[in-house]
Amino acid sequence: MSSGLPIGLLLVDDDPLIRAGLGTILASDPGLKILGEAENGLRAIELASRLQPEVIMMDIRMPQLDGLGAMERILAESATAKVLILTTFGEEEYIDRAMSVGAAGFMLKSSDPEELIRGVYSVADGAAALSPRIAKRLVDKFRSVDHDRRARAMGLIEQLTPREHDVLALVGAGNSNSEIADVLVLTPATVKGHMTSILIKLKVRNRVEAALIAYQGGLVD
Structure with a gap:
């Protein structure tokens, strides 16, 4: 980033193994810094307010409050936070709502480490991060339906x-x-x-x- 400071990240997923894996991948890049982790949407809202991360990597399906509900509340309170949705195949039905709320991008949890890191940088820099595999699947789905x-x-x-x-x-x-x-x-x-x-x-x-x-x-x- 132009400030020369690492990009601050908040990782949000109810699976501790996924959070650990993401943390290991993202922390390997010197331009990224993990500020905190949350296991549900309510905790994500609390940490986003306190830590002020630039990018929030958010799972969709979580207990107490799902990722879409948490994203809606976080973005309503912050003009600078950007949310990168983590998804899996079969969850495309959530993407329309996520886009309407203001998601900055969508990445598969199974994405290559380089793709995940590139997605974070893209979102932080104001670009739309869309995993090529998600984009292709969505386009194919749209074509098959309409x-x-x-x-x-x-x-x-x-x-x-x-x-x-x-x-x-x-x-x-x-x-x-x-x-x-x-x-x-x-x-x-x-x-x-x-x-x-x-x-x-x-x-x-x-x-x-x-x-x-x-x-x-x-x-x-």
């Missing part, structure tokens, strides 16, 4: 200017605003302006939904 989704996505993409088209493709590939600015030789403020316009034209609420449209519309393999 064959018009791809046509709708392509129609929405056609409304974009050529530059917005380029920005969306890079968003779908998981790039942050600063990375997009470097690739397209633009200022971060210009990229931010393009992103605002893209979200409006695509009729979506956040970067994750925009990234899914990029996948559905064929901008990302």
